[in-house]
Structure formats: C-alpha cells, structure tokens
Amino acid sequence: MNIAILGYGNLGQGTELAAYNSRDLHLAGIFTRRDPARIKPLTKTARIFPEKDLLSRKEEIDVLVLCRGSATDLPEISPMLARHFNIVDSFDTHAAMETHFSQVDAAAGETGHLALIGAGWDPGLFSTVRLWAESILPKSTADTFWGPGVSQGHSDAIRRIPGVKDARQYTVPIEEAVASAERSGHSVLPPQSKHRRECFVAAEKGADLARIEKEIKTMPHYFANYRTSVHFVSEDTLRQKHAAIPHGGCVIAAGQTGLQNQHRQLMEFRLKLDSNPEFTGAVLAACARAVHTLHGRGQVGCITMADVAPADFSPLSPADFRRRLL
Amino acid sequence: MNIAILGYGNLGQGTELAAYNSRDLHLAGIFTRRDPARIKPLTKTARIFPEKDLLSRKEEIDVLVLCRGSATDLPEISPMLARHFNIVDSFDTHAAMETHFSQVDAAAGETGHLALIGAGWDPGLFSTVRLWAESILPKSTADTFWGPGVSQGHSDAIRRIPGVKDARQYTVPIEEAVASAERSGHSVLPPQSKHRRECFVAAEKGADLARIEKEIKTMPHYFANYRTSVHFVSEDTLRQKHAAIPHGGCVIAAGQTGLQNQHRQLMEFRLKLDSNPEFTGAVLAACARAVHTLHGRGQVGCITMADVAPADFSPLSPADFRRRLL
Numbered sequence: 001m002n003i004a005i006l007g008y009g010n011l012g013q014g015t016e017l018a019a020y021n022s023r024d025l026h027l028a029g030i031f032t033r034r035d036p037a038r039i040k041p042l043t044k045t046a047r048i049f050p051e052k053d054l055l056s057r058k059e060e061i062d063v064l065v066l067c068r069g070s071a072t073d074l075p076e077i078s079p080m081l082a083r084h085f086n087i088v089d090s091f092d093t094h095a096a097m098e099t100h101f102s103q104v105d106a107a108a109g110e111t112g113h114l115a116l117i118g119a120g121w122d123p124g125l126f127s128t129v130r131l132w133a134e135s136i137l138p139k140s141t142a143d144t145f146w147g148p149g150v151s152q153g154h155s156d157a158i159r160r161i162p163g164v165k166d167a168r169q170y171t172v173p174i175e176e177a178v179a180s181a182e183r184s185g186h187s188v189l190p191p192q193s194k195h196r197r198e199c200f201v202a203a204e205k206g207a208d209l210a211r212i213e214k215e216i217k218t219m220p221h222y223f224a225n226y227r228t229s230v231h232f233v234s235e236d237t238l239r240q241k242h243a244a245i246p247h248g249g250c251v252i253a254a255g256q257t258g259l260q261n262q263h264r265q266l267m268e269f270r271l272k273l274d275s276n277p278e279f280t281g282a283v284l285a286a287c288a289r290a291v292h293t294l295h296g297r298g299q300v301g302c303i304t305m306a307d308v309a310p311a312d313f314s315p316l317s318p319a320d321f322r323r324r325l326l
Numbered sequence: 327m328n329i330a331i332l333g334y335g336n337l338g339q340g341t342e343l344a345a346y347n348s349r350d351l352h353l354a355g356i357f358t359r360r361d362p363a364r365i366k367p368l369t370k371t372a373r374i375f376p377e378k379d380l381l382s383r384k385e386e387i388d389v390l391v392l393c394r395g396s397a398t399d400l401p402e403i404s405p406m407l408a409r410h411f412n413i414v415d416s417f418d419t420h421a422a423m424e425t426h427f428s429q430v431d432a433a434a435g436e437t438g439h440l441a442l443i444g445a446g447w448d449p450g451l452f453s454t455v456r457l458w459a460e461s462i463l464p465k466s467t468a469d470t471f472w473g474p475g476v477s478q479g480h481s482d483a484i485r486r487i488p489g490v491k492d493a494r495q496y497t498v499p500i501e502e503a504v505a506s507a508e509r510s511g512h513s514v515l516p517p518q519s520k521h522r523r524e525c526f527v528a529a530e531k532g533a534d535l536a537r538i539e540k541e542i543k544t545m546p547h548y549f550a551n552y553r554t555s556v557h558f559v560s561e562d563t564l565r566q567k568h569a570a571i572p573h574g575g576c577v578i579a580a581g582q583t584g585l586q587n588q589h590r591q592l593m594e595f596r597l598k599l600d601s602n603p604e605f606t607g608a609v610l611a612a613c614a615r616a617v618h619t620l621h622g623r624g625q626v627g628c629i630t631m632a633d634v635a636p637a638d639f640s641p642l643s644p645a646d647f648r649r650r651l652l
Contacts, residue, residue: 017583021464042585050586098649123652128636129595130651132451136605136641138347142651166619248592252367257343257608259368263600265608266574269455271598274589279462281593282583286461304652305636307644310454313461321632322423323466325456 014281340607
C-alpha cells in the first residue's frame, strides 16, 4: 500500500521513519509548503514534492497522513482533503473534537473515503485503555497522567517572554498523585495537582532573571496554580541536553468487583518515549494501514482508533497473529 | 441483551457479578451440571437451571458464556454449542488454539452464529497489547510476565503428593528479569528464568516434610528448573491467608525508532487483580456485549478479541465515547 505524508516537521519525519521501517508500507511521497529543492529527506528513498502537486498525484496515494497542527491547520485541511483521499490525522483539541468529526465525516462520506481522526497515543492508545477500563470495570474511573515529557506549547509560551532566548518545558506527573490513583481508583484531582512543570530557560545577557521567573510562574492557564520550577541555563546546555523530544504518560484505572466491592482490580498502561514524534508517527503509520484495509472492505466516513479492531493495525494475517501473539 | 452462563464455578460466579453490575446486560440464567435446588446464587435476581434445559431455553439467550475448563470441556462443548448459540469462551490452551478456532468457526459459520474464543486477559487484553507493540514498533518484541498470582494447576499438582492435605502456589515474576525487559526490549529468557514459584503447603500430621519439599522442587515441568520456595503452614493459615485468588502480570515491549535506532520507546501494560475470576468474568461479559453487537451487524463464524473494535466492548454510544473518553 502507498501512503503519502503532508507536512514535513517533526511528526512528518517520524511518519517517514515508520514507513521506512514497515515492509508493507511504501512511501509515495512527502508534500511540503517549503521549496522541495532545499529539503533533504531523512531516508534515502523518500521523494519530496511541493504541496500544490498533491491532487495531481492522487492516483498514487492509498492513504494520506496529515502531519500538521491541530490549532489551525487540521480543522481546515482534514475536511477538505477527505474529499479526495483516505486520510489519517492526529487532531487533539478535545473541545473541538465533535465538530471536527462531523465535518470530516460529511466530507469523507459524500465522496466515498475513509478518515481516521485523533490518531496517536492520547487521544489514541490511551483512549482505548480508558474505554477498556469503563467497559470491563463499570465501577472504575480511569485517570491519565502526562509526562515526563516536553510540552511544545508551554515551551513556546516561555519563549514569548521578553528577555528569553530559548526555553524547554517538561511536564512531570506528581508521584504522590500517581500513587493515589493506583490506590484509590481515581485521584479526582485537577490537572495542576497531578502535574508539575519544570522549565529550562536561556535568557538574554543582562536580562532580569527574577522578573522572567515571576512572569513564567504567574502566567495564567499555562503555569499559574502549577508547581513550577525555573532553571536558567546557557543556550549551549539547552542545545546539548534538551534537544530531544521525550514524552510519555500513563492511564491508571482501579475498579472494584465482588458482591461487597471487596476486590480491587488495577489496570495500568504506560508509555516512556525517547521520541514523541517518532512514536506518534509510528502510530499514524499503523492507522494508515488500518484505514486502507477497512476502506477495502467498503467502510467510508469518519472513525477513531476505538473503531478499529486491533488486528487491522497489523500486517500479520489472522492465523499468524493467533499462532504468534495470542 | 440477554446473556446466560454455562458452568457455575469461580469463573461462572465472576461472570454473574459482572452481568449484575452492567446495566445493559440481563442474566437470563445460569446452567449447571449440579442440582439447581442445592445452589444459592450470589446475586438475588439470578436463576439457576439444570444444564439439560439449555437448548429448550435457546430463544431467551442472545449470547451464552461458557465458564468451563480449557483442558477437556471447551474443546468438546464450544463447537457443539456454537451450532445453537452465539458464544464466548475463555479457551487458553495455546498449542490447541488453531484446532479449536477451526472447529468453532465451522460450527458457528454453518449455523449463522458468532463465537468469540480465547477471551480474558491472557489470551485477551495482553494479546492486543502484544499486537499493538508489533504493529507500531516493528523492531520490538513484547515480553510477558505472569503474577504475582495463584496458579490453580500448580496448586493441584502439589495436592497430589502423598502427605499433602492442601496447598496454594503463587507464580511471581523475578524482578531482575522484569527490569531487564524494560531495559532491553525483551529479556529473551525462558519462563523459568522469568518467574519463581512460592508454595504454601499444609501437610498431614507426621508427614516427612523434607520428602514433600524435595518432591515439589524436583517435579518435572511444574517446578524443576524453577526457583521454588516451600513454606509449611497450618490448614487454618491456608484458609485464612490464602483463600483469595489474586493474579495479574504485565506485557513489556521496548522498541527502537530513529534512523540509527537511537530512540527507545517503551510500552507497558499491567494488571494487579485481587480476584482473577471476577476480572476475567468481567472481560467475558464485555465480550458477550461485543458478540451481540457484531452478530447484529451480520458477522458470523469465529473471532478473538483482536478482531473486535474497542468501541464494541462498550455500552457507550460512539458520540458519548468521543466526548467522555477520547
């Protein structure tokens, strides 16, 4: 099957590597807004095209993977491109999910395409584990923790403060809150009581560090009410020690069974990722495989990963799966 | 939807409790080989019938959950009953899985029924996580650990030794092997290097304890080559401290991504269950829900949990799922 990638940032590169490592996926091309002549792809066999050539290469593409941002790009391009392609996107703005779903569903349904939205690990794998918990243990509530890992949005927010040259923000689960979730089923805590924020900041020469630290710690929504620590470091240190994009997190669901609810049943799913974009890209590639299979069976419209049987993410035949992994 | 339970041991009781706790599942009846008059069900609304009445009550049952053993019962009754009912079974004899699958598939397919075999947590949820790992991270191998938990088969084996009145055997993962799996992707170790066995034994008065301990530790397949410890305790202690049936385990998959495989990606799924039969019964109930839904869409033949989209295990509508858990 032939997949194509739209957008060649970190996520696009992660998806490129995933296709390169999957024997059954052929990368038909990477499409970018930038000048293809000035971009060197990571893998030898990848070809880069200008975004304007996308529709003219429609016949060569079974599934198009959209590696663009949720904030402004995907709400516009996912419905538009679902009229021409089977697509996978990683839309993750929770409040706008239902609107996005309806628009993509209408576009894909009308033109006989299949679109999978919200692909990745959260939403994505974590959503499935939350669904398992609620389906199997009706008396449980799944609790989700994010990190330790880099939050791009929070890093950007720090960079906009005057006097800051560069910054990297790590979201870190608070250990006592994780332990409480494991004990009690769910911690019933707001996000700011479950996570702390660690900031590494390179300031301009002569900048007022106390003011920068205060501006970070009092920034509404982003840092205010969070346990926040600020470390000033050199630009070199940022480049050398904080260039990676690790992330991860866990879903913890503790339910009860038994006539007197006397038996505790704990379910836990955890990811520790050295590279968030490469793992997410690998999930998108598996989703592209599933979309191709399900579209081949006649399915059209919009779905999420919870609508896909696990076997359809896999290149294995059902008999091979039963023999090797069941 | 109406489910019925065949077999009223620990697993049958666990499934009864799961149906009782699920608003959308109605328990049409429990069918047993024993005299129904002499059995008091756990839940007030459950009705107990003799097994011979099963076929005559066919019309009242949407899905029949088979709570019988894999060793001798299921290979015989699953294909037989799949001719008359949609069924769920927890068949877990790995070596015989493909034969069982074919026989059930033929029986269910010919008569227009749907059968889900191998339901539970391993095979079951753990199989799906192993499949996720292989689908998303082609360079990973998932490693599975069982326990800490009670192994019924090993407990029975100890009880057959002369001089033993009662026994309980716990399978416990060896911590260094778990740590090694988390570090390296897979520990490449045989089961006896990944698990140790802890035995609590009540001996008859005057029995030769040294001989019993030696017979346990040298028992081929069961204990020989395993790190085994034997503790002699009173029958009272066994009853008071070892009556529960806890279990659990984990699947650990560590893969690599990146052009030089430089990024480690770790996926871990863990269960800690105070009651193995009650959790497994809850999984079987969720599978019964899925079988009813998929059969309603026209699916027939034999499937496993990997062939079911997570959304179909849930009583939630797709829109409710997207709003609450995605």
